[in-house]
Amino acid sequence: MANRLRTRLHVPQPPARPGDRTDFSYLKLQPAGTQPRPDVKVSAQATLPLATGLVRVLDDDHRAVGAWDPHVEPEVLQAGLRHMLMTRIFDERMQRTQRQGRISFYMRSHGEEAVSVAQAMALRPGDMLFPSYRNQGLYMVRGRPLVDLMCQLLSNTRDMCKGRQLPVMYHWRQGKIFSISGNLATQFPQAVGWAMAAAIKGEDHVASTWIGEGSSAEGDFHAGMVFAEVYQAPVLLNIVNNQWAISTFQGFAGGERSTFAARGPGYGVAGVRVDGNDFLAVYAVTQWAAERARKGGGPTLIEHVTYRASAHSTSDDPSRYRPKDEYEHWPLGDPVERLKRHLIALGEWSDERHQKLAGELEEEVAVAWREATKYGTLNEGPRLDPDLMFEDVLKDMPEHLVRQREQLRAERG
Amino acid sequence: MARMNMIQALNSAMDVMLERDPGVVVLGEDVGYFGGVFRTTDGLQRKYGEHRVLDTPISELGIVAASIGMAVNGLRPVAEIQFADYIYPGYDQIVSELARLRYRSAGEFYAPVTIRTPCGGGIRGGQTHSQSPEAIFAHVCGVKVVMPSNPYDAKGLLIAAIEDDDPVIFLEPKRLYNGPFDGDPGKPAVPWSAHPRGEVPEGHYTVPISKAQIVRAGRDVTIIAYGTMVHVAEAAALSLGLDAEVIDVRTISPLDSETLCESVRRTGRCLIVHEATRFGGFGAEISATVQEQCFWHLQAPIGRVGGWDTPYPHAFEWEYFPGQKRVAMALEAIMSAG
Ligand SMILES: Cc1ncc(C[n+]2csc(CCOP(=O)(O)OP(=O)(O)O)c2C)c(N)n1
Ligand SMILES: [Mg+2]
Numbered sequence: 114m115a116n117r118l119r120t121r122l123h124v125p126q127p128p129a130r131p132g133d134r135t136d137f138s139y140l141k142l143q144p145a146g147t148q149p150r151p152d153v154k155v156s157a158q159a160t161l162p163l164a165t166g167l168v169r170v171l172d173d174d175h176r177a178v179g180a181w182d183p184h185v186e187p188e189v190l191q192a193g194l195r196h197m198l199m200t201r202i203f204d205e206r207m208q209r210t211q212r213q214g215r216i217s218f219y220m221r222s223h224g225e226e227a228v229s230v231a232q233a234m235a236l237r238p239g240d241m242l243f244p245s246y247r248n249q250g251l252y253m254v255r256g257r258p259l260v261d262l263m264c265q266l267l268s269n270t271r272d273m274c275k276g277r278q279l280p281v282m283y284h285w286r287q288g289k290i291f292s293i294s295g296n297l298a299t300q301f302p303q304a305v306g307w308a309m310a311a312a313i314k315g316e317d318h319v320a321s322t323w324i325g326e327g328s329s330a331e332g333d334f335h336a337g338m339v340f341a342e343v344y345q346a347p348v349l350l351n352i353v354n355n356q357w358a359i360s361t362f363q364g365f366a367g368g369e370r371s372t373f374a375a376r377g378p379g380y381g382v383a384g385v386r387v388d389g390n391d392f393l394a395v396y397a398v399t400q401w402a403a404e405r406a407r408k409g410g411g412p413t414l415i416e417h418v419t420y421r422a423s424a425h426s427t428s429d430d431p432s433r434y435r436p437k438d439e440y441e442h443w444p445l446g447d448p449v450e451r452l453k454r455h456l457i458a459l460g461e462w463s464d465e466r467h468q469k470l471a472g473e474l475e476e477e478v479a480v481a482w483r484e485a486t487k488y489g490t491l492n493e494g495p496r497l498d499p500d501l502m503f504e505d506v507l508k509d510m511p512e513h514l515v516r517q518r519e520q521l522r523a524e525r526g
Numbered sequence: 527m528a529r530m531n532m533i534q535a536l537n538s539a540m541d542v543m544l545e546r547d548p549g550v551v552v553l554g555e556d557v558g559y560f561g562g563v564f565r566t567t568d569g570l571q572r573k574y575g576e577h578r579v580l581d582t583p584i585s586e587l588g589i590v591a592a593s594i595g596m597a598v599n600g601l602r603p604v605a606e607i608q609f610a611d612y613i614y615p616g617y618d619q620i621v622s623e624l625a626r627l628r629y630r631s632a633g634e635f636y637a638p639v640t641i642r643t644p645c646g647g648g649i650r651g652g653q654t655h656s657q658s659p660e661a662i663f664a665h666v667c668g669v670k671v672v673m674p675s676n677p678y679d680a681k682g683l684l685i686a687a688i689e690d691d692d693p694v695i696f697l698e699p700k701r702l703y704n705g706p707f708d709g710d711p712g713k714p715a716v717p718w719s720a721h722p723r724g725e726v727p728e729g730h731y732t733v734p735i736s737k738a739q740i741v742r743a744g745r746d747v748t749i750i751a752y753g754t755m756v757h758v759a760e761a762a763a764l765s766l767g768l769d770a771e772v773i774d775v776r777t778i779s780p781l782d783s784e785t786l787c788e789s790v791r792r793t794g795r796c797l798i799v800h801e802a803t804r805f806g807g808f809g810a811e812i813s814a815t816v817q818e819q820c821f822w823h824l825q826a827p828i829g830r831v832g833g834w835d836t837p838y839p840h841a842f843e844w845e846y847f848p849g850q851k852r853v854a855m856a857l858e859a860i861m862s863a864g
């Protein structure tokens with residue numbers, strides 16, 4: 114019987130669902146040190162091999178190998194380890210406070226700390242960052258006091274957002290970190306605009322932005338890519354491919370037949386796919402892309418291959434849609450552990466020092482928490498003045514809001 | 527008859543329609559395997575397969591646009607937008623395309639798409655999980671806009687929406703998913719099983735679109751509300767000992783002005799209550815309609831209560847929410863006038 118060809122609707126299937134064993138062979142890995150590092154002014158089209166391959170620096174023996182080794186000083190690596198560990202400890206502690214009902218909601222960046230920390234460290238303080246909700250490592254690198262972050266999470270009297278935003282939706286103008294939106298992907302083309310302004314003003318600052326692989330399906334992604342290419346904007350466009358978008362795996366965002374980084378050359382934008390759990394690789398790729406941008410070479414799309422090791426948020430239960438032990442089989446490991454092992458291999462770190470550091474950071478977080486809660490929590494202690502609700506809608510309060518503020522005062526007696 | 531909460535009632539509506547009509551498809555972010563972040567589509571993919579209940583990429587633009595294309599090709603898509611606050615990337619496709627297709631093609635093309643989306647606050651969701659955008663859809667000619675306030679209506683209206691040949695924006699007050707809510711967050715939650723409108727037929731039935739419902743008959747004042755505010759308004763009127771007539775609008779557009787105005791002509795007083803911001807809110811349209819049709823019967827200025835004209839703030843959720851106190855103060859002003 115002749116095979117009749119006909120249309121069919123393809124439905125992407127994740128490698129595993131609860132009860133299955135995940136086979137990560139779909140990932141297309143390659144050994145550390147095997148990717149060439151082209152000149153930063155290489156054409157966007159010529160980056161296709163970088164966009165489909167995988168830049169890795171740390172090998173299985175925890176050594177830094179190959180052309181992408183950034184050769185950074187051990188002190189820098191130790192600082193990176195500290196920031197990543199701090200991010201993780203902070204996340205764990207804040208998750209617990211949510212469970213205790215002290216904050217309303219939380220989102221961890223567990224397993225993907227390098228994506229934020231290594232990139233922020235490889236950029237300059239004058240560079241502007243446009244994060245998603247899973248980039249708290251940026252705040253650790255740029256040095257925002259923990260108390261300030263906690264007060265935002267608590268919506269308390271010292272909340273930088275004055276009680277207006279959900280937890281984790283931080284902002285920091287002075288530290289050059291843009292206000293986080295709850296609406297996905299919006300920051301991506303905004304970063305391009307910021308970078309265009311830097312170029313218009315003749316400054317050598319670059320912008321950097323992060324978007325989840327799931328969110329890259331939004332139209333904002335396309336607009337960002339097109340503007341970045343057209344104006345050759347000095348911008349780093351990061352797709353954090355942590356394999357999952359709530360319950361939906363990366364195949365539903367277009368990751369089944371192509372890498373996310375490979376979209377770059379399609380738009381005329383350089384593309385690089387990097388091991389997002391390899392601190393050195395992320396650092397090196399960031400340096401490359403930032404130098405390219407600063408030298409007028411335009412934008413780079415960077416796909417960070419990583420894994421969302423914890424739940425999407427405190428409202429999510431991933432055991433409903435993926436195997437509980439999936440992370441244990443994740444082939445790219447844990448970014449904290451890998452950098453730690455590398456430093457130990459270099460003779461610049463030890464398990465004892467690591468333990469001690471972890472203890473210090475936990476204490477730092479605990480001390481900050483004690484201070485932050487003095488300024489109020491969701492349910493106890495001092496509260497923000499509800500009058501604040503009516504401010505900042507517009508620069509000057511319109512007359513109808515003045516009236517509504519009065520009305521609320523009367524309502525509250 | 528079965529006891530259902532609103533999520534189960536909505537799920538049952540889609541189940542019934544997937545069963546009855548092979549053209550019905552359900553699509554949206556996380557709706558398939560997972561069954562939706564609010565579990566509204568739970569079990570449907572297992573029952574009807576991956577070609578009838580589809581997980582989609584995260585693109586509201588894509589969800590609406592693909593639904594239009596499917597509808598034009600003979601299907602009846604029921605699209606979920608995960609939160610009403612995230613509908614805006616699809617707004618152009620709704621306003622410029624979905625709503626105008628029938629008109630611009632002189633009826634040759636039309637798209638029977640239902641867009642379901644959870645709306646409203648009261649769940650500590652902050653400004654991006656709390657919005658009530660009904661007015662910005664009511665202002666668009668060519669889409670119907672529906673917002674139920676209980677499980678019975680939710681199922682009947684959703685079936686009616688799916689069967690309707692016109693596009694329907696179906697707004698689900700998420701604070702009501704698990705039980706009626708009278709505006710007092712301090713009180714223990716009440717389940718739908720204890721409420722008469724939590725009794726829902728298992729099979730097919732419809733609640734007509736464009737029909738408001740008098741949920742409580744009264745003589746002193748007409749309170750016009752929809753969604754969560756139906757329950758809040760009723761409780762506020764009770765707390766004042768008023769014999770208020772409470773009307774659940776149910777369909778925002780096209781509006782059943784006859785039921786509203788007939789009531790106001792009887793009571794002579796009118797308060798409109800919604801959770802959305804007041805300025806340019808749908809209450810203004812209702813107020814204008816009532817004024818035009820009932821002017822000579824009014825004994826007091828028409829009152830309007832809504833959320834303040836600010837984004838929904840995380841820390842001040844209950845100061846923002848138009849609770850019983852705000853409604854009661856407005857009722858007192860109306861009752862003491864004239
Ligand atoms: C415009 C918009 N649509 C939908 C949502 C709901 N939502 C929040 S996070 C999320 C998944 C995002 O996944 P991904 O982009 O991969 O980022 P990750 O959470 O993995 O970091 C969804 C659908 C939203 N916040 N905004
Ligand atoms: Mg993701």
